[in-house]
Amino acid sequence: MVRNHLITSLEIFKSSGLTDIPKTTRCNILKTVGVLWRADSCLEGVPELFQKLKNEKKNVFIISNNATKDIQKYVVKCNKMNITIDKNYIISSGFITRKYLLSNLKLKDKVYVIGSEFFMQSIQSDGFDVINIIDENPLPDESYYVEGKYAIDASSVFAVIISLDLALTYKKIATACYIIKNNANCLYIVTNTDTSFPMSNGNDLPGAGSLFASIKENINICGDKPYIEIGKPYTHMFEYVYEQFNLKNSRVLMVGDRLETDILFANNCKIDSLLVLTGITNETNYDSILKKYKDKQKDIKPTYILKSLVKTEKKNILNL
């Protein structure tokens, strides 16, 4: 049992006992899945909260580890749920990965991408040569491997980028591993390492972190090879917001549902955090998740915990 600071009211910005938060919090960083919605269902009370924050002239950002979707789709999704948000206030790991490539590579450089069609096309349209954007032969037979056809010219590739890909194949895993092992200078990037993502039916599917585990396992035969992780819990997305919106004199609250990504992210960024229990973390698994990440237990503890971001049931106070 872990005792945290609690927000005792049902709405965070009228919290009793912690009334200093609303006064000084000028920017609020939120995340999407598990906090605002779950698959296609908006969580009750969220649109009203957004409007309230807007009226109070507080900036609200949506920070998502997703790298598969067009940000415009989030805007449309938000609008459908009566949440008004500008495209520039939605930051995804895919978007920041593209910024990272633009800062670190030259245009027309060859890159190998495991990711959604949209993500690959975005990188292509940024001016890079995505070598696998059209794969005529996604499931080759054994001869393809026996004859070494997977062994493309690794030295010509400047970056391998790994993200969630619902069309993942063995061939893609093998090619990514081959390039990284045969070109020490190649950038080795993963958009995020979320092990799963939730579906509307209550199930979840393997996330980018799950697919990445397979590549990492093969590459790290003789010790760990360092890679660049763009998404939470790493600070790349916050650094972008911080610079772009000049947050220097602002107090920022990160609201999230995952200890090992959202809350660790907030702590890495040295900002306050609020854990809500409407997503991955709940009263039942909270302790076991803390236990799983026992080496960094201190770093994944939230500043505040609420059952839900908005009023959903009478008892919103937790004694974790």
Add this chain to the structure above:
Amino acid sequence: MVRNHLITSLEIFKSSGLTDIPKTTRCNILKTVGVLWRADSCLEGVPELFQKLKNEKKNVFIISNNATKDIQKYVVKCNKMNITIDKNYIISSGFITRKYLLSNLKLKDKVYVIGSEFFMQSIQSDGFDVINIIDENPLPDESYYVEGKYAIDASSVFAVIISLDLALTYKKIATACYIIKNNANCLYIVTNTDTSFPMSNGNDLPGAGSLFASIKENINICGDKPYIEIGKPYTHMFEYVYEQFNLKNSRVLMVGDRLETDILFANNCKIDSLLVLTGITNETNYDSILKKYKDKQKDIKPTYILKSLVKTEKKNILNL
């Protein structure tokens, strides 16, 4: 630098200083890749060694973590290389996995298999209902997942078996994870966890262990879920040989090229081991591999080390 017992001669069974080995060793367990051959090339001197052991009435077994191929193919491969071996003396993790299923399930039970076509068909022909043996739609589009079509009736499945599959897709990973997470009684088996396997061109490809890492990463969100591992370093294959060939009063030597599978296997089986440096482990990476597995360093130390199983160069003595 680690000092081991050394066999100073160029052939293990005429070893000077350790002449007791050939006299008391009645059975010798060997492995294939990296010891006898690499992809399709037999290592020099191996056929002669096999003949010599046969003349001395020593049993030679080939123990392989491979679960993709028909054992008969190994016999043919051996014959082509002038190595004579009976089918019954070749034991694969695929073969022992099938034995395991026959002992633990009822005929006609439903099983979900990630593996080669041959492996799936073998399990089918053993009398089990392999639900994914023909997959009409290996690379479905996003709607397949959004609409929850991957959510088959998990409670009807008795075992999920994971092995190397060159036709692996995201769909297979997602389905395996879904069944294991939604049916606590389902057997959860991996044939082997080799992270890679070598190709004739000197490269290697991701192995079953690499693919399995992705499934494990998704399943273990809240702590480790136990699974059954059939291949080396676990003792299932040795137990079978031990019973089947009545090895009770024999001295056995395991020859292998991987510390974390072959040598750990020998130590788990409480038999002597000989590490040869013609496969994965070599003089350069020996220390870094020991370092990687530092928690079980004692368990992965071989009894003997040789550069090669047979005479390949003048200096076969190692001072690791």
